[in-house]
Amino acid sequence: MRLPTLLATLCCLIISVSGQAQNPADAEAAMDYYLPQDVTYDSSVPTPEEVLGTVPGQWHVRHDQLVQYMRAVAGASDRVTLHEFGKTHEDRTLLYLTVTSPENHSNIEEIRRDHLALTDPNRSGELNTETMPVVLYMGYSIHGDEPSGSNASMLVAYHLAAAQGTEIEQKLANSVVILDPSLNPDGLNRFASWANTHKSKNVVSDPNSLELNQRWPGARTNHYWFDLNRDWMLVQHPTSQGRIDNFHRWMPNILTDHHEMGTNSTFFFQPGIQSRTHPITSQENQDLTKAIAEYHADKLDREKRLYYSQESYDDFYYGKGSTYPDVNGGIGILFEQGSSRGHAQESNHGVLKFPFTIKNQFLTSLSTLEAAQNLRVDILNYQRDFFEGSLQAGAEAPIDAYVFGTPYDRARTHHFVELLKRHRVELYELSEDMEAGGESFEAGSAYVIPTNQKKYKFIKALFERRTTFTDSLFYDVSTWTMPYAFNLPFAEVEGDVPTGDEVEGLPSFPEGEVVGGQSEYAYLFEWDEYYAPRALYRLLQADVRAKVASKPFEMNLPAGETKTFDYGTVMVPMGPQSVDREKIHELVRKAAEEDGLTVYAVGTGLTPGGIDLGSGSFEHLETPSVAVVSGSGASGYEVGEVWHLLDQRYDMQATLFPQNRMSYADLSRYNVMVMVNGSYRDLSGDAVEDMKRWVRNGGTLIATKHANNWAEQHDLAHINFVEDKADTSDEEESDVQPMPYADMANTRGAQHIGGSIFHTRLDLTHPLGYGYNDEDLTVFRNSTLFMKKAENPYATPLYYTDEPLASGYISDENLEELSGTAAIVVSDVGSGRVISMADNPNFRAFWYGTNKLFMNAVFFGQTIDGGSGN
Template identity: 50%
Template sequence: MKNIFTFIIAISSFYFSYSQNTDLTYYLPEGTEYDPKIPAPESVIGHEVGQWHISHDRLTRYMYALAEASDRVEIREYAQTHEARPLLVLTITSPENHSRLDEIKSSHVRLTDPAVSDNLNIKNMPAVVYMGYSIHGNESSGSNAALLVAYHLAAAQGTEIEKTLNETVILLDPSFNPDGLQRFSGWVNSRKSHNIITDPNNMEQNEMWPGGRTNHYWFDLNRDWLPAQHPESRGRIALFHEWKPNVLTDHHEMGTNSTFFFQPGIPSRNNPLTPAKTYELTNRMGEYHARALDKIGSLYYTKESFDDYYYGKGSTYPDINGAVGILFEQASSRSHAQESEHGILYFPFTIKNQFTTSLSTLRAVNDMREDFLNHQRTFYKEASAEARKDQSKAYVFGSKDKFRNHHLAELISRHQINIYHGSEPMSINNIRYGADELYFIPLEQSQYRLIEAMFETRIEFQDSLFYDISTWTLPLAFNVDYKKIDSKAFDQKLLGRPFDSNKKPTGEVVGGKSAYAYAFEWYGYYTPKMLNDLLVNGYKVKVANEPFHSPDGKKFERGSILIPVQIQNGSRDRIHADLTMLARENGVDIYALHTGLDYTGVSLGSPNFNNIKKPQVMMLVGEGVSPYDAGEVWHLFDQRYKMDISLVPIDVFNRSDINKYTTIIMVSGTYKEINDTAREKLKQWVQNGGTIVASETALTYLNSINLGKFDFVKTNDNDSNEPAKYADIRQTRGAQEIGGAIFETNVDITHPLFYGYYKKEMPVFRGNKIFLEKSKNQFANPMVYTDSPLLSGYISLPNLNSLKGSSAAGISNYGRGQVIGFTDNLNFRAFWYGTNKIFMNAIFFGPLISNASGR
């Protein structure tokens, strides 16, 4: 007992020592001399590292000052954030290497080309290390440590640093997420007391919603490496492939009561597409980190948390690209200091650990340089050999939606994958597609393994727990038809022109100028944008609830949009010019109709056409609401469809008049902050004709206040009632979570929620255990999970049984209004293009849905 008490006192004293103001001697290696001509951080940013949280503007200022002063450092802006902040990379190496940097880069990249890599001599080839910090803006010890790493590499003197710089090219990215870092530093610095407050309940330690973790649109950028839907990620991926680094470090933070984690992660959760050599190198690097942390007395652990499964994370994306990704997780002070189980955790201490492991990374790479270079060469040679042996020779995908096809091809091509347009028509899954609707990806290319990772479906796993999602099959995410083509069916003649992401799909007005009407189909991804543009500009627009035909026999399915000419305010010439521009910009053909008569379908004056009103949309945001889900909707409206959406905090909603809104969006959340008065106001608003579009746990909230008739399936998480070991609690309960998998639903394409879809099968992404009972009203189940719903990913047997045959969407009538509910997130991480249209149909067509289809 005495020994334990002594240990606690020692640890507390150890942490307490960091309460004092620190200078560079606290962080930097003992015995290292530094060039006095190189500016230390304090001389530029105005304070010692760790005294305040670095803001992005000061971080940028220091990096430019360093590049100006040092011949070891070059700097460039490789992208800008949504808020126009620069993303910077410092290329740091010896002056001699800088003089031949293009040659070094070219030679290094050729190491990934199996056709020439054997001819390269790696004996004197520098390794390339990409060091990235604080992709979560409120995990800021990383970016603060970047100040020290950059200074050390620019100013340190001696044989060790000279050897490192001669044998390594370092790409230092001081802030993966500038917008989040700026938001967080503003919060924590503006709430810092002169006397450092360590209370976890203190305001400084508790950010307000949505916090600084995410980017401008509240996305987790550490889940965007593979989808690359944001400018930060697109720039970073381009930089990655420009250099093809051997190692990428990803510096994070975790809970305050933790210590320090470095990879390897949990071995049973490694992605099977990653070669064993990657983990062997990771293990060997871990020994360097351990020695460095031992030296400064820091507690750490490894192999007990996190994983290397989802290739959309910074520490895992390199693994499928011939490199080694390393995750570092530091216990977070979340402020300048905070009480923890180990004593008071001071911000400078968190920075020191990140700095220390940055240097241990460089030591490991320096010592293992040839091993990393050989691994990179071997990775691509083996991938090339696997591709040649594969009896399948290409993937082909297609759909009737030009832009959905284009955006999937665009996503794939960002990762240095060759993709081609089709050269002739082909059937996929019994649907005939034209050459312009098809895209081919040959498998015999260097990124063979990454292609497989993008397209594979997997339902069997070594482990049933996942740190992130268990699948991400891209053609299912985009809801395009796809298949593999074997060697017998494949022919190079199937490949048309190479895909060029700059050549976007276009549309046209077909049939000349009309004095009667125009119409366009609802298949295109950007049709909601077109419709909104028309409504904003005063056009009177109708939607078809039954098929109709043009005089030449073209069939327009339900959901097609009709623009009668005579009821518009503009001239015929103006209308034609507007529609020509919209067709071209949105890749949607608009057809001129010169008569309203249709004896095959409905004529254009039929009551089966409904007028569409411009929606006035608000979304509830704030405490208790998922910022990720809310950000996805905000991004969809703002970036994709250029539509107005009011983001209304719940406390403002509680005291506001909401009668001007036609639609209220409620994404997953608890909504406990809605007060009693506002709850009644919301009910009255729906009763008067308003539409709520709700998803996931918002449904359970609405059900609890009797604003919606949603009955949920009762679940049983236990596979067995047999006694189980206490040690297995975490594993057993964790296995019942649905971290993210893909399931098949059947949809009613005659229902307004599914206008623009032409197949009854719909893949959806699910990450929750909300199972909705089917309605007894036979018209009220427009989207139902099939009896064998699992397409890819992990789900436990009890959850699978609960999901089978359950409803994924429902409409609940309330007075003259309704609640449209979805059990799943239809806008997941901005790359789930395939279900975005369902969500937008709820916005535009929700008020038109018949009460007879309510639950």
């Protein structure tokens, strides 16, 4: 930086500091405090105060109030239309406003179609960007306890609808604003209830105040405690699915993502750390982000507000709101405001008041709109160039197509296709059987994605296996290779691929069938399909007896062919049933139809090969009664992932079990207990003894990640951990070379595994391996917990290979420690089992490939032979 520029910057910083010390404490909720004083407003458009009886910042706005105000603005202004696009898990309305000039509203569909044409390389060259509006998507408070964004959205809506004068009219004529006031209605409402409930008449700013310290698990997340800001690419929740549909309906040029951070922080805007920008993101994207940032700086400088950029946050993981646009022809902008968390809180800059935080979000919303006006043509041209470049890159790519799919699990394949179509990826059915990349693909169960399409950059981001990086630190995960997440065979193909029909829109769920009609003897279905656990649970819940095969066998089918049934085949014998046979058949038929299973009706227990159906190698199954240990010390995210998996995917009842009830609740009503990543220090001695007694009496305890430390310390899991080689002896410490203090954070951070994918080897004969057809299983890992293989050779059904890295970052030291270690260890405790999983098999609801490991532990943990434990 040149000296004059440096001096000017320092002067601005000094001015900002003097103002920052005053403004947070002086901030009071009033319309005059927020709104520019040189603008007049249309009195026919109601203010938030006129509709809600309170100014933003006096109280935390509830979602129903937010909806009420947005409806009022839309009803009063010809600049605004309101659109509903779905419901949250808690049945709250999802909506957005379209804000533009009345003239634009009169032909809004034509504007939208022309704008979409800008993303089509076959049509974009015909468009004149000089005359086209720019499209902005303004999204607020995807984290529920970061509410300044949603509270500011009312001010933004009011200003855009009511401000008068040539300047605002010109901006609205040259832009279409999609205003999404609440990206997470359920979390926002939960936090508003907390903050308002604990607010005093005399506002308390003491950081120890109950108002500023939420009860576990907090309000950051949605109903199932998922971080929705990680779901833009994964689209596993209704809010995200509707929002991604809106995104592709408009393909915005700029998307703003308004957040909060620690109370002692100031204000952040992108760009982020340049060395951690994803390589697929172009320099042009970052240059435009920097150009837009100058408008934020100017707006905040005028208000003497402290801020920073190019630190703390990065643009790597494409699943966040601020980065998803970067791989889809837009510009994502993250805003992070130091949080008051409640109505006021002491900070390094004085008492930080809620209205101060709201105003910063309002100011940067306005600066974004101003930047969009002045850079409009450059931004529109960038979008056109992006898709032309993406198409060209795909045409010149060293591969011609990706092929993926498996005949063993149509549901898993279906859900991956569904994800791709939500992102408007062009793909086709495979028309002929083929082999590629050492994998076999069958027509009817595999799909083809040609690289010669405008979505190539996004497709590459989904499929790439990246193991080299310019930076070893990541704000989020370092990889997300989607076929690995779904445990689907895939291959990169050069040359022609036999393609059939194109998949248009969202695919229909594959229906199963009952082969052989109604049976008088038994029904069989294999465990390969993703929803087999849902089918089994619906049968067991109806008091239907079922068994699982611990050995393979053959059966002669009605059509005359002989079929081999693998480990984990479920049998429903008709003889020893107390349930009506017609009801059983209806349950079986429903399972085939809704769960995508092929069920076989058989008329004899005599098999031509393997075990007979009356063999003792068919294990009796109990209905799982699951308790998920919850509360302080347990990861709210991972508890939520288990809850969501059981409740939403498998229609299973699961008790979220508070830790403080452990010592006096009747544990005998459960046969499966889950402890996700956590410390569990709050469990009393009596609670620990009760849990140990419960396991000894036959319970199945499933422990993931660092819950295994707790289980090992209390003699529940018989596991040994790999010693950390970084812990050196006193003798070795003398050889440690001094290093620069400035490098400490990066050096330590490089040993963190933020999220990478690894190869493991699975025992397909073990109950935890039922339903899998390939012993090579890719797993997701984001911890440095390394377990040694069990001394008993049968107690480690899953372990890391000697060269485990499939994709993502891991230091050489950690890779060496991880190689060959255990991923799952099973321990015998009396009549019960403790199943120790080193990783989280249910990560963010999209890691379909390892969900079956978890469900096998739930359903078949009871069947694991005691001889396989320690």
